Amino acid sequence: MAFETICVLGLGYIGLPTASTFATAGYKVVGVDTNPSIVYSLQKGELHISEPGLSKLVKDAIQSKNLAISSSPILADAFIIAVPTPFYDQKKADLTFVRSAAESIVPFLRRGNLVVLESTSPPLTTNEVLVPILEKSGLKAGEDFNVVYSPERVLPGQILRELIENARVIGGINADSAAAGKELYQIFVKGEIITTTATTAEMVKLMENTYRDINIAIANEFARLADRFGIDVWEAIQIANLHPRVKILNPGPGVGGHCISVDPWFLVEAATDITPLIRTARQVNDEQPHFVVQKLNEILGTLAGKKITALGLAYKPDVDDLRESPAVEVVQALLAAGADVTAFEPFKPGFSIKGIRMASNLAEAISESDLLLLLVNHTQLKVIDPGQILEQTTARIVFDTVGGWNPQIWQDAGFEVHRLGRAD
Numbered sequence: 001m002a003f004e005t006i007c008v009l010g011l012g013y014i015g016l017p018t019a020s021t022f023a024t025a026g027y028k029v030v031g032v033d034t035n036p037s038i039v040y041s042l043q044k045g046e047l048h049i050s051e052p053g054l055s056k057l058v059k060d061a062i063q064s065k066n067l068a069i070s071s072s073p074i075l076a077d078a079f080i081i082a083v084p085t086p087f088y089d090q091k092k093a094d095l096t097f098v099r100s101a102a103e104s105i106v107p108f109l110r111r112g113n114l115v116v117l118e119s120t121s122p123p124l125t126t127n128e129v130l131v132p133i134l135e136k137s138g139l140k141a142g143e144d145f146n147v148v149y150s151p152e153r154v155l156p157g158q159i160l161r162e163l164i165e166n167a168r169v170i171g172g173i174n175a176d177s178a179a180a181g182k183e184l185y186q187i188f189v190k191g192e193i194i195t196t197t198a199t200t201a202e203m204v205k206l207m208e209n210t211y212r213d214i215n216i217a218i219a220n221e222f223a224r225l226a227d228r229f230g231i232d233v234w235e236a237i238q239i240a241n242l243h244p245r246v247k248i249l250n251p252g253p254g255v256g257g258h259c260i261s262v263d264p265w266f267l268v269e270a271a272t273d274i275t276p277l278i279r280t281a282r283q284v285n286d287e288q289p290h291f292v293v294q295k296l297n298e299i300l301g302t303l304a305g306k307k308i309t310a311l312g313l314a315y316k317p318d319v320d321d322l323r324e325s326p327a328v329e330v331v332q333a334l335l336a337a338g339a340d341v342t343a344f345e346p347f348k349p350g351f352s353i354k355g356i357r358m359a360s361n362l363a364e365a366i367s368e369s370d371l372l373l374l375l376v377n378h379t380q381l382k383v384i385d386p387g388q389i390l391e392q393t394t395a396r397i398v399f400d401t402v403g404g405w406n407p408q409i410w411q412d413a414g415f416e417v418h419r420l421g422r423a424d
């Protein structure tokens, strides 16, 4: 089938790069978002999210007149849904956005169209949630129009490159749908395109993130054990990883972001009786910020009234994304324990969290402090020279939760050094 017009619903971290990439490849694209302020700013060529290279790509796409931004869908050959799939407090997937995006397509759906769901979703969502909504059009899925599930597996910070180079899974509700999906993504994907069923594709995405979550959970548990038995977990991991079949990940203050900390719950929700390992790993990682706070309490004797400088709030290094960030959770728990917290997030200096003083630069963040707490391994924070900042801060204690600082160098500069997973 020929694709001339593509309608992308949801213009966030996934939808905006996808829409812009199709547009710069020469296709007519309408990007749709229900948030009026996002539509307004994008129509002026201004971005609401930060991702390397994205600003130029969007500008190029808009200037080429191939990308239009709108608040509602139009008639198109293909519809791509890239809306959020958060979860409720009860750890259940919230499919409200997927449902409303699908409903908004119904009046525009025509024979021969392709509908793609990219949003991370629980198993069977494509067949049991998306298809019944689309069939309200009076057309039959798999006969009159095609439906695929194609998960996005890009790494924030590398989205534009990975969108094109990564292998892509296309899961069709039938073989024709999978073939149509493959034809669409062949427009720009250079990585291998694998076709399978919609439910397999849903599972692949969830399995990848669950695998990562469980591996981080064991690293975090090793950090706690190292602390208990008086050894350095970083040294132990390094030695263990010399084994040719062992690859232990790094421990840290927890697991965050919109994917790894959320997706495993979709499997637990879908099959609670057979997923004890997945649930336990999630709980281990969710408890990790509190383990960090407990260690800080031991180091400082008390948290009440202590001035703590939290360095980094993003959920991982070198991104501006604070969603589900364990660093934010650590900061909030410190605040609840009566600590006086100043935070510095180099990628979001203007950000505000209730009750937290946000510094606009490093010097301001560290000047009045009892302890410097490294929460995110941002390059900018990793390279802090302890000798250089010694005179700029009143702090003489540091706690590194991510293995970002060389303890010897910090000790030699005059700091008392503590590291997660290292008994001092």
Ligand SMILES: NC(=O)c1ccc[n+]([C@@H]2O[C@H](COP(=O)([O-])OP(=O)(O)OC[C@H]3O[C@@H](n4cnc5c(N)ncnc54)[C@H](O)[C@@H]3O)[C@@H](O)[C@H]2O)c1
Binding pocket: 009, 010, 011, 012, 013, 014, 015, 032, 033, 034, 035, 038, 082, 083, 084, 085, 097, 100, 101, 102, 104, 118, 119, 120, 121, 152, 153, 154, 155, 156, 258, 259
């Ligand atoms: N961000 C990532 O790195 C990443 C990676 C892989 C998968 N995913 C998945 O991709 C999906 C999208 O994630 P994101 O990070 O782009 O989300 P996002 O929050 O950055 O963007 C989603 C956008 O969808 C808009 N929206 C909500 N309902 C809509 C509707 N009915 N019609 C049109 N627009 C609507 C929102 O206003 C928002 O701008 C999620 O399921 C996520 O889990 C994200």
